[in-house]
Amino acid sequence: MHGAIKKALAGGVVTALATAGSVALAASGGITMDDVNMSPGVTAVGQSIYDLHMWIFWICVVIGVVVFGVMFYSIFAHRKSKGAVPAQFHESTKVEIAWTVVPFLILIGIAIPATSTLLEIYDFDDAEMDILVTGYQWKWKYEYLTEDGENVSFFSNLSTSQTEIYNAEEKNEHYLLEVDEPVVIPVNTKVRFLVTANDVIHSWWVPELAVKKDAVPGFVNETATIAQKEGIYRGQCAELCGKDHGFMPIVVKVVSQEEYAEWIEGKQAEAAQVRELMAQTFTMDELMERGKAVYQRNCLACHGANGEGGVGTAIKGSAIATGELGGHLNTGVNGVPGTAMQAFGGIINDVEMAAVITYQRNAFGNNMGDMVQPIDVFNFKKG
Amino acid sequence: MAHGPAKGISRWLFTTNHKDIGTMYLWFSFAMFILGGAFAMIIRAELFQPGMQLVEPAFFNQMTTLHGLVMVFGAIMPSFVGLANWLIPMMIGAPDMALPRMNNWSFWILPPAFLMLASTLFMEGGAPAFGWTFYAPLSTTYAAPSVTFFIFSIHVLGLSSIMGSINIIATVMNMRAPGMTYMKMPLFVWTWLITAFLLVAVMPVLAGAVTMMLMDVHFGTSFFSAAGGGDPVLFQHIFWFFGHPEVYIIILPAFGVVSQIIPAFSRKPLFGYDSMVYATAAIAFLSFIVWAHHMYTVGMPVAGELFFMYATMLIAVPTGVKVFNWITTMWRGALSFETPMLFCIGFLVLFTIGGFTGLMLSIAPADFQYHDSYFVVAHFHYVMVAGAVFSMTAAVYFWLPKWCGKMYNETMGKTHFWISFIGFNITFFPQHFVGLAGMPRRIPDYSLQFADFNMMSSIGAFIYGASQIMFLYNVIATIVAGKPVSDDKVWDGAEGLEWTVATPAPYHTFETPPTIDPAHAHS
Amino acid sequence: MTTQASTDHEKYYVPESSPLAVLATIGLVLSIFGAANFMNDLTFGEPGEASPAILYTGLFFFAATLFVWFRTTIRENIAGMASGQLKKSYVLGMFWFIFSEVMFFAAFFGALFYVRNLAGPWLAGEGEGGRMNGLLWEGFQYAWPMMTTPQEAVGGAASQLMANNGSFTSAETSMAFADAHHWYAWLPMWNTIILLSSSVTVHMAHTGLLGGDKKKFNLWLALTVVLGIVFLCLQVAEYYEAYAHFGLTLNSGIYGSTFFMLTGFHGFHVFMGMTMLAIQLYRSVRNGHFTAEDHFGFEASSWYWHFVDVVWVFLFLFVYIL
Numbered sequence A: 001m002h003g004a005i006k007k008a009l010a011g012g013v014v015t016a017l018a019t020a021g022s023v024a025l026a027a028s029g030g031i032t033m034d035d036v037n038m039s040p041g042v043t044a045v046g047q048s049i050y051d052l053h054m055w056i057f058w059i060c061v062v063i064g065v066v067v068f069g070v071m072f073y074s075i076f077a078h079r080k081s082k083g084a085v086p087a088q089f090h091e092s093t094k095v096e097i098a099w100t101v102v103p104f105l106i107l108i109g110i111a112i113p114a115t116s117t118l119l120e121i122y123d124f125d126d127a128e129m130d131i132l133v134t135g136y137q138w139k140w141k142y143e144y145l146t147e148d149g150e151n152v153s154f155f156s157n158l159s160t161s162q163t164e165i166y167n168a169e170e171k172n173e174h175y176l177l178e179v180d181e182p183v184v185i186p187v188n189t190k191v192r193f194l195v196t197a198n199d200v201i202h203s204w205w206v207p208e209l210a211v212k213k214d215a216v217p218g219f220v221n222e223t224a225t226i227a228q229k230e231g232i233y234r235g236q237c238a239e240l241c242g243k244d245h246g247f248m249p250i251v252v253k254v255v256s257q258e259e260y261a262e263w264i265e266g267k268q269a270e271a272a273q274v275r276e277l278m279a280q281t282f283t284m285d286e287l288m289e290r291g292k293a294v295y296q297r298n299c300l301a302c303h304g305a306n307g308e309g310g311v312g313t314a315i316k317g318s319a320i321a322t323g324e325l326g327g328h329l330n331t332g333v334n335g336v337p338g339t340a341m342q343a344f345g346g347i348i349n350d351v352e353m354a355a356v357i358t359y360q361r362n363a364f365g366n367n368m369g370d371m372v373q374p375i376d377v378f379n380f381k382k383g
Numbered sequence B: 001m002a003h004g005p006a007k008g009i010s011r012w013l014f015t016t017n018h019k020d021i022g023t024m025y026l027w028f029s030f031a032m033f034i035l036g037g038a039f040a041m042i043i044r045a046e047l048f049q050p051g052m053q054l055v056e057p058a059f060f061n062q063m064t065t066l067h068g069l070v071m072v073f074g075a076i077m078p079s080f081v082g083l084a085n086w087l088i089p090m091m092i093g094a095p096d097m098a099l100p101r102m103n104n105w106s107f108w109i110l111p112p113a114f115l116m117l118a119s120t121l122f123m124e125g126g127a128p129a130f131g132w133t134f135y136a137p138l139s140t141t142y143a144a145p146s147v148t149f150f151i152f153s154i155h156v157l158g159l160s161s162i163m164g165s166i167n168i169i170a171t172v173m174n175m176r177a178p179g180m181t182y183m184k185m186p187l188f189v190w191t192w193l194i195t196a197f198l199l200v201a202v203m204p205v206l207a208g209a210v211t212m213m214l215m216d217v218h219f220g221t222s223f224f225s226a227a228g229g230g231d232p233v234l235f236q237h238i239f240w241f242f243g244h245p246e247v248y249i250i251i252l253p254a255f256g257v258v259s260q261i262i263p264a265f266s267r268k269p270l271f272g273y274d275s276m277v278y279a280t281a282a283i284a285f286l287s288f289i290v291w292a293h294h295m296y297t298v299g300m301p302v303a304g305e306l307f308f309m310y311a312t313m314l315i316a317v318p319t320g321v322k323v324f325n326w327i328t329t330m331w332r333g334a335l336s337f338e339t340p341m342l343f344c345i346g347f348l349v350l351f352t353i354g355g356f357t358g359l360m361l362s363i364a365p366a367d368f369q370y371h372d373s374y375f376v377v378a379h380f381h382y383v384m385v386a387g388a389v390f391s392m393t394a395a396v397y398f399w400l401p402k403w404c405g406k407m408y409n410e411t412m413g414k415t416h417f418w419i420s421f422i423g424f425n426i427t428f429f430p431q432h433f434v435g436l437a438g439m440p441r442r443i444p445d446y447s448l449q450f451a452d453f454n455m456m457s458s459i460g461a462f463i464y465g466a467s468q469i470m471f472l473y474n475v476i477a478t479i480v481a482g483k484p485v486s487d488d489k490v491w492d493g494a495e496g497l498e499w500t501v502a503t504p505a506p507y508h509t510f511e512t513p514p515t516i517d518p519a520h521a522h523s
Numbered sequence C: 001m002t003t004q005a006s007t008d009h010e011k012y013y014v015p016e017s018s019p020l021a022v023l024a025t026i027g028l029v030l031s032i033f034g035a036a037n038f039m040n041d042l043t044f045g046e047p048g049e050a051s052p053a054i055l056y057t058g059l060f061f062f063a064a065t066l067f068v069w070f071r072t073t074i075r076e077n078i079a080g081m082a083s084g085q086l087k088k089s090y091v092l093g094m095f096w097f098i099f100s101e102v103m104f105f106a107a108f109f110g111a112l113f114y115v116r117n118l119a120g121p122w123l124a125g126e127g128e129g130g131r132m133n134g135l136l137w138e139g140f141q142y143a144w145p146m147m148t149t150p151q152e153a154v155g156g157a158a159s160q161l162m163a164n165n166g167s168f169t170s171a172e173t174s175m176a177f178a179d180a181h182h183w184y185a186w187l188p189m190w191n192t193i194i195l196l197s198s199s200v201t202v203h204m205a206h207t208g209l210l211g212g213d214k215k216k217f218n219l220w221l222a223l224t225v226v227l228g229i230v231f232l233c234l235q236v237a238e239y240y241e242a243y244a245h246f247g248l249t250l251n252s253g254i255y256g257s258t259f260f261m262l263t264g265f266h267g268f269h270v271f272m273g274m275t276m277l278a279i280q281l282y283r284s285v286r287n288g289h290f291t292a293e294d295h296f297g298f299e300a301s302s303w304y305w306h307f308v309d310v311v312w313v314f315l316f317l318f319v320y321i322l
């Protein structure tokens, strides 16, 4: 299958549609293959899948041409208005057998490459490194299960601003496909992703890396990839997971081995810094400032920009947020079982928890005046 | 009982007449088609451009969910049950359905069930927002309280379908006129008989699935929670054990309709009647062992993937037999292209394309890229809209003159077809492209590279939607003021017992069974 | 039962229009609307008194309509309106209804087999589907009956990595034979004996009827109903034991879930079957219904009863023994 033919055909289809009355398409111009077809991506598996996809596609095209060809021929040649007299034949065991057997053989011709590609996809062994990917409503967490990656674990949130989403600002090139912290992997390395979820089912999909695996809460699924080209590859959560299912992108940065080593070292240093922060005592202002940021990143989606509530209950004037401190801390750390309110104790670190609890108690007109320090959170968690 | 219908509302509330009940089913399903269509219009309007414009993400999910549910359970299924009610007794020479009072009950529980489902839109926390496939735990632990109402309405819909199909089975097995042997039944009756078996087999399984959900939501069980030893994926297995046969429940009666109409306008008997029957049965059988092709990415062991892939691919064989038989029926016929025939040809082309994409989806390794993308959305609208809805539309144009004794406006019918055909393709063809390029389904907003095709898709949807107004108008105008037809046989090529009764079909037909000429082949 | 060749057509009885269906709809809709509201009140804690009232009104209305419906059908039959062909429709209707019930139970049995043979071992990190699950449920060992849930294995809801979605506490004692204190205290065995014999007694009633011996019929049928009631009493006792002494509840993880789901729905079907048989008994004793030739009401109920019995045999095997 030559690229030129593919392009010509896709072009043909697109033109046919455009002439069928699409104003939009005519206006847009510049349709490339990537806009209308699957991408082979940057992995060997992706290439196999792509080839398989094109193979089935062309088989279908050929069958379609034959079947519709016959049909249109009779539409033109055997019309009553042209004086056609109907034949009366109405069965033939021979042709029935023929058109049972031939498609069956064609299917075998598809099944063979399909089987080998599937086995290729399912080959997770001899992976050089593991990354645990956990889906949360509505963000991804990455944990490096490697020796040099010990302690490296972070959340990756959508970084497109609300103003862009609500059309108050120009949308940038990577609108909805950008995150605050991409997951980084080395090039030409077999990376195994262990995919799971914390709440509902999500699905981790990066088309260019030819991986899609459902993240099922309570089960760990495996999938693997070997990226052959450095670059930034983008994907999205592919399983409906609630309100912001459309807003939990995935960004994978494939870098050289050296760059990767450097990056992971940097992450280690960052982790050490957080550990240091944990031991610090903050002022009210510091806590409020940090807390506001944490709130906007982690809580706003459910509790509203002004604590007015939404999916979650209102924080403004809430009995818990204006009640005893322990109860508030408990809600934050352990969540409310059976509701969307998750146990944030495992999601944000103790500094962030201390800050956001303080913030909730002293924002939106809540005026408790009390503070929580990281060490309080630490002690609370210990029991 | 020889007398005609009662007067006023009580005619409809208390009726036991298969034609009245059929009429109610048909109108009800059209109402649901408008409702489901309205939800689709909201979806397409929000997706007209990138960015959030009209609705909030949570509401968008409710629209997607209700659109799928209302279309599948409210529009398509009842419409074919309505058709079955009207036609099966007439086609096999029976005075009515086998169990007429239960027949009325099967219908009347539907409207309140949908009313309850629709009312969830106004409940605290909103309507169900977990997709028409309602995967746990999004539909259990993480659902809004309205899920309880959703569960009970599914129970009622299931009850209605089970009673309806028991009635059809009893009618077909027990009420055929003397001489109407199984292999003489019109194909529509055959496809419905097999559909009814599918329904009785899988609707209870769906009931079981929602019952387990109910227990997980309210009574602390852990069927779908790993923490208690259950598995969210268990839900998917049970759901798709129902869900895959369900899609053939949707398409088999459509196959039946097409098998009646194509011979009529080809003026030539259906080619390969016997093999059509066997192919239908084969599709039904296979539909029970392919369910996990919706779950290739859940993390099944590879042996499972392979089994379900091979089994799914096999369905192309009997379906192909059907397509080939239809085309051979047209071959060397004397074709004419009235509206019903146009819709059948539209069906043939577009359903086959939908079947091809189905075959592509069935290839597990490739499905890893297609799954949950708009490619899937394109696939199933090709088979369900251009498949089921087109054939249903064809059926209405085909039998309407028999039902009401008046002829629809042919020019408007043809116009309706062409606008539908073009609008449909503008809507759903580009969805293949965005799907392959990586656009996930069930998202209220998308990144910029998908903008052009989505706008195109939305424009097509409005065109297709608007063309349905023409359909509605044509049908009502025909009933109210159409040109009367008096021929028993409205179409010169039509065959079958329903064309031997007077036009319009009298309130009661075949009170004494007709005799079928043993020499006469099936119709 | 009358077997009718399909060519042998009589005048088929098509009833006049009837309000029964609409009344039944009202009853059904009130019931489910009330039930849904009731459950939501309990779970989401917005107490309301109206919902139970709606539920009970609906159920009563529904039951009353069904009563009238069946009475009408029976009267029509006695009046000779029902043709042999119509009776065959009833037979078909009952047969396919029971088939649908079989499929309803199939869903629950399917769930049981799935968790026992696939999901359970996977959670414990066994098999291709669960190689890496040790990351989440370290220390979880799979056994059936599952007496330790994955959640408990890692130290309870607070220690599990997944967000809270309930806490599941296993039973101390299972319902399996091995956990029974004395063989004679093992209720399921008694229930099996009771239910199997009730299948025999209902068959005896049938032979009595076929032989024209109404006394024999009434006696054996009464015995069947009594056996049904005893079964239900024992099941209530078993549930009481489970909750009070075994700690086995709906919350006991998947073992409790499947146990109560299967036995509960079965018990409900026993109750329905028993009620159906009791009504037939009442009809026979009070109204002298049923002859050797014409007794569909009884026959349908007895098929249902045999079906319930067969389900129990599977239940006994897969829930209690294996």
Ligand code: HEA
Binding pocket: A060, A063, A067, A103, A104, A106, A107, B133, B247, B248, B250, B251, B293, B294, B312, B313, B315, B316, B317, B319, B320, B321, B323, B351, B352, B353, B354, B355, B356, B357, B358, B359, B361, B362, B363, B367, B370, B371, B372, B376, B379, B380, B383, B384, B387, B388
């Ligand atoms: C009317 C309904 C209908 C019908 C008839 C079909 C028909 C088929 N479907 Fe489709 N399907 C749906 C409705 C339907 N589907 C829906 C609603 C979903 C999505 C559900 C959801 O997730 O919400 C879905 C999703 C779906 C998936 C899951 C995709 C995913 O989520 O990743 C798959 C995968 O295998 C699939 C496969 C098939 C196949 C193989 C057929 C076959 O039956 C098609 C057979 C027909 C042909 C192949 C064409 C004619 C044949 C020939 C001309 C003969 C020669 C051909 C060859 C040898 C190639 N379908």
Ligand code: HEA
Binding pocket: B033, B034, B035, B036, B037, B038, B040, B041, B043, B044, B064, B065, B067, B068, B069, B071, B072, B076, B130, B131, B132, B133, B377, B381, B384, B385, B388, B389, B427, B441, B442, B443, B444, B461, B462, B463, B464, B465, B466, B468, B469
């Ligand atoms: C048989 C079933 C059926 C039918 C007929 C349709 C019909 C249509 N569907 Fe449907 N669709 C599904 C079944 C069906 N769909 C299912 C099962 C899903 C998956 C849901 C899920 O993910 O859970 C889905 C999902 C789905 C999506 C994806 C949503 C998402 O993933 O977020 C979209 C998006 O374009 C869409 C569009 C349409 C459109 C435009 C039509 C049109 O054909 C509708 C046309 C009809 C009308 C418009 C009504 C009648 C017209 C009038 C009353 C005139 C007035 C109208 C105007 C003036 C415009 N559907």
Ligand code: CUA
Binding pocket: A135, A136, A138, A201, A202, A203, A237, A238, A239, A240, A241, A242, A244, A245, A246, A248
């Ligand atoms: Cu996470 Cu969709």
Ligand SMILES: [Cu+2]
Binding pocket: B243, B244, B247, B291, B293, B294
């Ligand atoms: Cu399917």
